[in-house]
Amino acid sequence: MKKRSTACLLLSALLFLLLASCSSQEEHENMKMDKSKDVKANDSLNWKVDSFTYTDEEGKPFSIEQLKGKVWLTNFIFTNCKTVCPPMTAHMAKLQQMLVGEKITAEIVSFSVDPKRDTPEQLRSFGKKFNSDFTNWHFLTGYSQDEIENFAKDSFKAAVSADPTSDQFIHGTSIYLVNSKGKVLRRYDGVQNVPFDEIVKDTKAAANQAVKENPIQNEEEAQPVKVELTISGNNHPAIKAAVSQNGEPVNAADEVLFEWWRSGEKKHQKVEIKEGKNGIYTLKTHDLKPGKYVVISHVTARGMHTMPKKEFSVK
Numbered sequence: 001m002k003k004r005s006t007a008c009l010l011l012s013a014l015l016f017l018l019l020a021s022c023s024s025q026e027e028h029e030n031m032k033m034d035k036s037k038d039v040k041a042n043d044s045l046n047w048k049v050d051s052f053t054y055t056d057e058e059g060k061p062f063s064i065e066q067l068k069g070k071v072w073l074t075n076f077i078f079t080n081c082k083t084v085c086p087p088m089t090a091h092m093a094k095l096q097q098m099l100v101g102e103k104i105t106a107e108i109v110s111f112s113v114d115p116k117r118d119t120p121e122q123l124r125s126f127g128k129k130f131n132s133d134f135t136n137w138h139f140l141t142g143y144s145q146d147e148i149e150n151f152a153k154d155s156f157k158a159a160v161s162a163d164p165t166s167d168q169f170i171h172g173t174s175i176y177l178v179n180s181k182g183k184v185l186r187r188y189d190g191v192q193n194v195p196f197d198e199i200v201k202d203t204k205a206a207a208n209q210a211v212k213e214n215p216i217q218n219e220e221e222a223q224p225v226k227v228e229l230t231i232s233g234n235n236h237p238a239i240k241a242a243v244s245q246n247g248e249p250v251n252a253a254d255e256v257l258f259e260w261w262r263s264g265e266k267k268h269q270k271v272e273i274k275e276g277k278n279g280i281y282t283l284k285t286h287d288l289k290p291g292k293y294v295v296i297s298h299v300t301a302r303g304m305h306t307m308p309k310k311e312f313s314v315k
């Protein structure tokens, strides 16, 4: 040690600087790998994200269950980061805006790698600095240092560790795209050459895929099946049932049954129509005696039963 040369001192200083920087060596290797492999849009890394229940920037529990059926972008950050986390977060904020612009439904999750200092309040004020919209962007904490290091390694093959020489953390700088089944699809550079358009395009594709595979996820938003009966013509009126759901015509109802009778008479007539065109099921009446009639249509579509009633008269 006494004989330590100036060159050696310089080298130590350089090493110190390298370690203190946010991007890990593993990340640099990943970047190299990304370039050489030229990952295509359909290539899936196919890593399964481990189940978790952490704490969000509101101090509320946030678990992977809340991401079920949803597509999400994610990264690892900490609010006291002196290097890459601020630009990474600004990039994520830009992506959030772009997703809104393209009407893409996706969530964003930023995991703190410094859970001791990153309280929910701290994360919230950090997010606010970047105009993060917390409705679909979740900043997570509420675990031990060991837990987040293992989680990052197991689920994202990402290194996270405390820098022994400073108060900084060494962590990967990727943005990951996770599909609705909790599989990591892709990894992008989150700092320097962020492929914004590509990320938005891939997220859109994954979100469309999610809707296709899991229409149930929209069940809460699904309105009940709607039926509108209209009657046109006098002597032998045509009765039309327009069946729709969420403004979309339903052309394959389980059952559309028209049943009508003359007021005061017991005799009913029934016709079942199986297929609609543009959601319209038409019944042409015939041989009707003059009088007042009542018509009902039973419609069973998508498990929902609805039965409107209408009156008409034949002269």
Ligand SMILES: [Cu+2]
Pocket: 022, 077, 078, 081, 082, 083, 084, 085, 171
């Ligand atoms: Cu950082």
